[in-house]
Amino acid sequence: MATAIITGSARGIGAAIALRLAKDGYDIALNDISEGMFENNDIMDKIKAEGVQCEKYIADVSSHADCENLVKAVKERFGSIDVLVNNAGITRDGLMMRMAEDVYDLVISVNQKSVFNMTKFAGAVMMKQKSGRIINLSSVAGLYGNAGQMNYSASKAAIIGMTKTTAKELGSRGITCNAVAPGFIQTPMTDKLTEEQKKAILNMIAMKRYGQVEEIAGVVSFLASKDASYVTGQVIEISGGLSM
Numbered sequence: 745m746a747t748a749i750i751t752g753s754a755r756g757i758g759a760a761i762a763l764r765l766a767k768d769g770y771d772i773a774l775n776d777i778s779e780g781m782f783e784n785n786d787i788m789d790k791i792k793a794e795g796v797q798c799e800k801y802i803a804d805v806s807s808h809a810d811c812e813n814l815v816k817a818v819k820e821r822f823g824s825i826d827v828l829v830n831n832a833g834i835t836r837d838g839l840m841m842r843m844a845e846d847v848y849d850l851v852i853s854v855n856q857k858s859v860f861n862m863t864k865f866a867g868a869v870m871m872k873q874k875s876g877r878i879i880n881l882s883s884v885a886g887l888y889g890n891a892g893q894m895n896y897s898a899s900k901a902a903i904i905g906m907t908k909t910t911a912k913e914l915g916s917r918g919i920t921c922n923a924v925a926p927g928f929i930q931t932p933m934t935d936k937l938t939e940e941q942k943k944a945i946l947n948m949i950a951m952k953r954y955g956q957v958e959e960i961a962g963v964v965s966f967l968a969s970k971d972a973s974y975v976t977g978q979v980i981e982i983s984g985g986l987s988m
């Protein structure tokens with residue numbers, strides 16, 4: 745049985761990806777920052793109902809040491825790491841002129857450094873296996889920028905460079921690395937937007953609706969599948985036609 749690790753997967757897009765990969769037949773290693781994220785939450789039950797193994801691992805993916813321990817624990821429990829989805833991410837929005845240094849650093853650390861941490865440790869396991877799939881969550885904010893998101897857009901643009909670098913460094917070992925760049929997807933992250941912001945966003949989207957988490961999970965499933973075996977270093981925008 746193949747195994748997938750999805751970071752930040754107690755809720756939102758990460759949970760949808762975990763459930764979709766369980767439906768695809770992967771054993772699932774869930775991760776989130778605290779036990780509390782899994783309270784009043786049926787994601788583990790839903791995954792086990794698909795007939796696969798599922799464990800949860802508490803780790804802060806911005807910590808190099810936590811990621812090393814996380815990858816070690818998953819490898820020991822499941823025997824292989826076949827898919828890594830770098831999904832964990834946060835927003836701390838504000839106009840650049842008023843953004844405090846620690847707010848900038850926090851978002852870079854959680855969104856961007858985590859990708860280095862997890863790719864380094866899980867990539868080492870995949871190199872030995874001579875196979876693996878790494879899928880990173882970028883964002884349209886990384887492709888086009890977004891006022892009020894200097895920190896977030898920097899981290900999501902960096903992930904695109906990191907995706908291409910990983911594809912080039914690990915490609916000869918049978919490992920692919922791609923990114924998806926979601927537009928506005930209905931999750932707790934976007935629920936925080938004001939009504940005015942939501943209206944302005946819908947106006948820019950060709951399909952005139954937000955995306956659903958399952959619509960991200962479907963593309964991640966494709967990138968993890970055999971059908972995507974010759975796709976690497978690519979960024980797939982999933983935005984309902986936000987910018988064309």
Ligand code: NAD
Binds near residue numbers: 757781834925930
């Ligand atoms: P979310 O806030 O619903 O879920 C993110 C999860 O990551 C949470 O469960 C959170 O606890 C976890 N997390 C945060 N910091 C962590 C850490 N240090 N270690 C481990 N886990 C941590 O967000 P979402 O909307 O599901 O977003 C998932 C990913 O998709 C993020 O990378 C986000 O930037 C990206 N994205 C989302 C949208 C959107 O519209 N929702 C658009 C583009 C990109």
